[in-house]
Amino acid sequence: MxxxxxxxxxxxxxxxxxxxxxxxxxxxxxxxxxxxxxxxxRTPAFLALNPNGRIPVLRLEDGTHLAESNAIQWYLAEGTRYLPEDRRGRAEVLRWMFFEQYSHEPFIAVLRFWSFAGTLADRPPAEIEAKRAAGHAALAVLERRLADAPFLVGDRYGIADIALFAYTHVAGEGGFDLAPYPGVLAWIDRVRAQPDHVAIDAPTGVAVDLDEAGL
Ligand SMILES: N[C@@H](CCC(=O)N[C@@H](CS)C(=O)NCC(=O)O)C(=O)O
Incomplete structure (x- = not known):
């Protein structure tokens, strides 16, 4: 393996x-x-791993490659405490992961990306404002759940929380003020307090360079 x-x-x-x-x-x-x-x-070598031309991609134990962050999480979490065993709980995890991809990431992550890539100023103000409004709508949905629940699914931390935490906790880098969302802020603290939590910029894994990886 x-x-x-x-x-x-x-x-x-x-x-x-x-x-x-x-x-x-x-x-x-x-x-x-x-x-x-x-x-x-977007190189031919990378597109052979993921025809969609995007990270993350995980090479699995059998040498095959799996793309899409939430599919990779689902694969890794199977049979662990990070994914419920019951049918209803698993469906609820998918519900939050689909929400993340359709109603959250395209707005909150994209404004952050434009900010750090330095392309925000090139965008029409109306486009930025539409993304900001949609991002706040997503944060309001999270707030409604987290105002009186410790985690997104049941009362246990899991991959739905990881999926939504990833861009929510750095939403400020895209210009989102989280102060109006106290339940979300308290949840961010709870996620950070989980065992073996690492920050987004923490060096993790054993570094392999692009050449060595054949890319
Ligand atoms: N739905 C995908 C989105 C992946 C994605 O957007 N990846 C970005 C970085 S966050 C990327 O690789 N962009 C490079 C490109 O589009 O060429 C997932 O959840 O994995």
Whole structure:
């Protein structure tokens, strides 16, 4: 069985979801930093791993490659305390993961990305305002759940929390003020207090460079 190998980009919240879960599961892994700003996810070699041209991608034990942060989390969490065993609980995890991909990440993560890539000023103000309004709508949905619940599903921390934490806790980097969402802020503290939590910019995994990885 080969080593788990994560194709990743340190600033990426999508990559962070997988990094954080691997660390909390105590699974050793190799990590390849792929510079998304330099087009390194769009080379023929990378597209052979993920035709969608995006990190994260995880090379599994059998040498096959799995893309999509939430699919990777689901794969890794199967049979662990991070994913409920009951049908209703599992459906609820999927509910929050689909919400994250459709109603949260496209707004909160994208404004953060435009900020750090330095392209925010090139965007039409109306487009930015539409993303900001949609991002606040997503934060309000989280607040409604977290105002009186410790975690997103049941009363236990799991991959739904990791999926939503990844971009929510750095939403400020995209200009979102979290002060109106006290339940979300308290949940962020609870997620940070989980055993073996690592920060988004923490060096994790055994570094393998791009050449060595054949990219
Ligand atoms: N739905 C995907 C989104 C992945 C994604 O957007 N990855 C970005 C970094 S956060 C990327 O690799 N962008 C490079 C590119 O588009 O070329 C997931 O959840 O994994």
């Amino acid at each position: 080969g080593a788990l190998r994560l194709y990743d980009y340190l600033e990426s919240g999508n990559g962070y979801k997988v990094r954080l879960l691997l660390t909390q599961l105590g699974l050793p892994f190799e990590r390849v930093e792929v510079d998304i700003l330099q087009g390194q996810t």
